[in-house]
Amino acid sequence: MTPGFAAVDWGTTSFRLWLIDETGAVRGRRSAPTGMGQLGAGEYAPLLEDHLDSLGADPSLPVVIAGMAGARGGWVEAPYADITHGVAGLAASAVRVPHPRRDLRILPGLKQLEPANVMRGEETQIAGFLVDAPEHTGVLCLPGTHTKWVLVEEGRLLRFATAMTGELFALLAKTSVLRHSVGEDGLDDYTFRAAVREAADAPGGPMLPLFGVRANALLHDAGPAEGRSRLSGLLIGAELAATRAYWSGRPVDIIGAPELARNYQIALAVMGTAARQHDAEKLTLAGLKSAFAKMNRRET
Amino acid sequence: MTPGFAAVDWGTTSFRLWLIDETGAVRGRRSAPTGMGQLGAGEYAPLLEDHLDSLGADPSLPVVIAGMAGARGGWVEAPYADITHGVAGLAASAVRVPHPRRDLRILPGLKQLEPANVMRGEETQIAGFLVDAPEHTGVLCLPGTHTKWVLVEEGRLLRFATAMTGELFALLAKTSVLRHSVGEDGLDDYTFRAAVREAADAPGGPMLPLFGVRANALLHDAGPAEGRSRLSGLLIGAELAATRAYWSGRPVDIIGAPELARNYQIALAVMGTAARQHDAEKLTLAGLKSAFAKMNRRET
Numbered sequence: 206m207t208p209g210f211a212a213v214d215w216g217t218t219s220f221r222l223w224l225i226d227e228t229g230a231v232r233g234r235r236s237a238p239t240g241m242g243q244l245g246a247g248e249y250a251p252l253l254e255d256h257l258d259s260l261g262a263d264p265s266l267p268v269v270i271a272g273m274a275g276a277r278g279g280w281v282e283a284p285y286a287d288i289t290h291g292v293a294g295l296a297a298s299a300v301r302v303p304h305p306r307r308d309l310r311i312l313p314g315l316k317q318l319e320p321a322n323v324m325r326g327e328e329t330q331i332a333g334f335l336v337d338a339p340e341h342t343g344v345l346c347l348p349g350t351h352t353k354w355v356l357v358e359e360g361r362l363l364r365f366a367t368a369m370t371g372e373l374f375a376l377l378a379k380t381s382v383l384r385h386s387v388g389e390d391g392l393d394d395y396t397f398r399a400a401v402r403e404a405a406d407a408p409g410g411p412m413l414p415l416f417g418v419r420a421n422a423l424l425h426d427a428g429p430a431e432g433r434s435r436l437s438g439l440l441i442g443a444e445l446a447a448t449r450a451y452w453s454g455r456p457v458d459i460i461g462a463p464e465l466a467r468n469y470q471i472a473l474a475v476m477g478t479a480a481r482q483h484d485a486e487k488l489t490l491a492g493l494k495s496a497f498a499k500m501n502r503r504e505t
Numbered sequence: 506m507t508p509g510f511a512a513v514d515w516g517t518t519s520f521r522l523w524l525i526d527e528t529g530a531v532r533g534r535r536s537a538p539t540g541m542g543q544l545g546a547g548e549y550a551p552l553l554e555d556h557l558d559s560l561g562a563d564p565s566l567p568v569v570i571a572g573m574a575g576a577r578g579g580w581v582e583a584p585y586a587d588i589t590h591g592v593a594g595l596a597a598s599a600v601r602v603p604h605p606r607r608d609l610r611i612l613p614g615l616k617q618l619e620p621a622n623v624m625r626g627e628e629t630q631i632a633g634f635l636v637d638a639p640e641h642t643g644v645l646c647l648p649g650t651h652t653k654w655v656l657v658e659e660g661r662l663l664r665f666a667t668a669m670t671g672e673l674f675a676l677l678a679k680t681s682v683l684r685h686s687v688g689e690d691g692l693d694d695y696t697f698r699a700a701v702r703e704a705a706d707a708p709g710g711p712m713l714p715l716f717g718v719r720a721n722a723l724l725h726d727a728g729p730a731e732g733r734s735r736l737s738g739l740l741i742g743a744e745l746a747a748t749r750a751y752w753s754g755r756p757v758d759i760i761g762a763p764e765l766a767r768n769y770q771i772a773l774a775v776m777g778t779a780a781r782q783h784d785a786e787k788l789t790l791a792g793l794k795s796a797f798a799k800m801n802r803r804e805t
Contacts (some may be wrong), residue, residue, distance in 0.1 A: 321720035409747025410710030420621035447709025
């Protein structure tokens with residue numbers, strides 16, 4: 206039986222912690238908007254202890270952390286492992302953070318040298334996905350600020366790509382000239398699907414269609430929900446054109462927050478491709494549990 | 506002989522004024538970083554008078570203004586004229602701003618209903634270009650925050666497109682994750698050209714190549730000038746892929762600030778197309794003079 210531990214997903218803008226007991230059940234959880242983007246190196250340890258204390262965790266409970274806390278400029282750097290090593294070796298490459306009582310480790314991200322690419326946090330979700338499908342073949346799509354597309358063959362990671370779609374959406378919606386024409390919520394299904402198609406078919410992707418979000422508001426009274434749907438559809442449609450070599454003709458599994466994953470599922474359907482949806486949080490937790498189990502198997 | 510007047514280019518972020526005498530010569534000039542983005546409707550008139558006073562302009566000197574001062578939310582709205590009316594009618598569609606002594610007019614922008622598009626300010630540069638080439642056939646490229654591509658046939662404007670390339674560059678270089686890997690100056694010619702080619706050939710344009718700016722810095726120690734050159738090349742390359750139907754097989758004339766225009770000229774050369782470069786300020790002034798001359802011809 207595996208002992209209990211604390212599983213932590215510490216990203217750029219958020220912190221999530223789960224207390225896992227020896228049966229694998231979640232016994233407590235905490236989350237906070239304090240990520241690597243807001244923290245100096247010295248702030249991680251006391252924050253983590255506060256969260257553990259607030260849940261009544263044992264002072265010697267082991268902790269496994271995934272995500273940007275392990276980036277250069279984060280808490281303690283956990284150097285990228287090569288994608289060719291796959292997710293099986295993540296636990297073995299984890300970096301120990303010195304601590305008087307706890308076994309505290311940060312999992313590494315993955316790198317691909319050519320074309321250059323990196324991920325940090327998604328590798329743990331992928332590991333979680335592969336727990337139940339160790340011989341999986343297909344493509345995994347992990348939408349978010351930086352969407353990852355990962356080619357998997359018989360459980361091995363072959364290659365991955367990154368689209369800055371979520372970050373582009375936020376920048377364009379909030380700080381570009383398009384902000385005047387993009388609302389804060391609402392998704393118009395017809396507009397979204399039409400925009401996916403438009404950008405997927407456009408040479409150069411979103412470069413010319415984007416300004417249409419503004420021009421359609423000025424000349425044709427397009428409303429804020431329409432602008433938002435169009436902007437989202439244009440960026441995701443262009444991303445699908447860019448990643449066609451990944452998703453075309455392969456099983457597609459989307460791992461993400463439910464609403465965002467659903468938008469990708471709709472966009473892929475526009476392109477004639479079915480995709481399954483998986484909850485990212487559940488797979489993050491499965492990946493952290495799997496890493497902790499491996500650490501214990503290796504050492505006992 | 507045309508009387509003297511003040512020519513004003515009042516954009517989103519800048520103000521430029523030239524005093525033109527009755528021979529057409531520039532007798533004084535002023536510029537300031539006070540554009541439509543910084544001003545309320547009531548602030549335009551006193552600012553303009555201050556600038557005119559500082560140059561000793563006659564209190565009844567006529568003024569012709571082009572640019573965002575005529576946008577909704579600017580000083581006084583000068584509604585968009587339809588592109589099918591061309592630049593010949595801009596002077597006739599100018600909107601008078603009530604003034605106790607001066608004849609003060611704002612030139613309209615141009616609109617295209619389908620696909621929806623608008624320009625404001627560039628139409629005056631185009632009019633300036635056509636002064637010396639009234640029967641011109643070819644494509645005009647006006648690079649800037651929002652680059653315009655305009656198809657011209659025998660002096661008539663057929664169609665135009667907008668790429669938000671300059672705004673995307675600024676957002677990505679200054680506020681996205683790429684900011685860590687993009688310097689404030691320097692252009693590495695080889696990197697720029699390679700990036701133009703890469704994005705021009707990439708399905709979906711910049712969607713996948715962009716993150717490479719960050720990943721190459723993390724994994725291959727790409728420096729800040731290399732990052733800047735790569736980001737610029739990727740965006741312009743994707744824009745050229747998007748606008749191929751405009752520039753392919755036609756004479757290309759670039760109207761822009763010299764350094765930026767030169768980058769577009771290099772990028773077009775990478776794509777196998779020669780282009781001539783023209784100074785935007787000179788053509789803005791030519792367009793404003795032409796509009797003022799037409800106003801006077803019509804009314805005398």
